[in-house]
Amino acid sequence: MDTDVRQGTMVEADGLAKNFVSGDGSATRVLDVVRFAAGGGMTAIAGPSGCGKSILLYCLSGLEAPCRGSVRVLVEDLSAKDQRGLAIFRRAHIGFVFQSYNLVPAMSVLDNVMPPLTLAGRKAEPGRLSARMSRFRLIGHDDDMA
Ligand SMILES: Nc1ncnc2c1ncn2[C@@H]1O[C@H](COP(=O)(O)OP(=O)(O)OP(=O)(O)O)[C@@H](O)[C@H]1O
Ligand SMILES: [Mg+2]
Numbered sequence: 001m002d003t004d005v006r007q008g009t010m011v012e013a014d015g016l017a018k019n020f021v022s023g024d025g026s027a028t029r030v031l032d033v034v035r036f037a038a039g040g041g042m043t044a045i046a047g048p049s050g051c052g053k054s055i056l057l058y059c060l061s062g063l064e065a066p067c068r069g070s071v072r073v074l075v076e077d078l079s080a081k082d083q084r085g086l087a088i089f090r091r092a093h094i095g096f097v098f099q100s101y102n103l104v105p106a107m108s109v110l111d112n113v114m115p116p117l118t119l120a121g122r123k124a125e126p127g128r129l130s131a132r133m134s135r136f137r138l139i140g141h142d143d144d145m146a
Contacts, residue, residue, distance in 0.1 A: 010039030016069035
């Protein structure tokens, strides 16, 4: 998360549920969360394969709409946003490294980081960018993907 909120809860969810519907119309519940809150530090979500970690992250970031429940990120209710609003909000506040990466292998690490800033019309401040790269241990790996 890239945010000016340094303290307190950044992400919270209540009563989240997600079903997937099969071809025969039957629904399988893959997520059932009473309450989730995170912020002000690093949070790890752990559990066995298939327990719903990725689905939870998709719901918390507005990539998937839950069937039930609410998600607030930086106090904003994601369910109040349409797809365009969600895309703009994600672009400004949420960084996501997918399980299958979804990176462009022909581009450097830095070039993979830049497009959201460019699309948002923001100028990359070199000092801030290298501080972030350093924080995520990406300094020195810039040529790895080229
Ligand atoms: N598009 C989908 N349609 C139907 N079921 C799905 C879909 N995506 C995920 N699932 C099911 O939802 C459950 C949770 O999947 P999820 O990918 O969130 O697990 P995970 O905890 O991230 O697993 P892993 O540790 O292997 O990445 C699994 O049983 C999975 O088979
Ligand atoms: Mg996963």
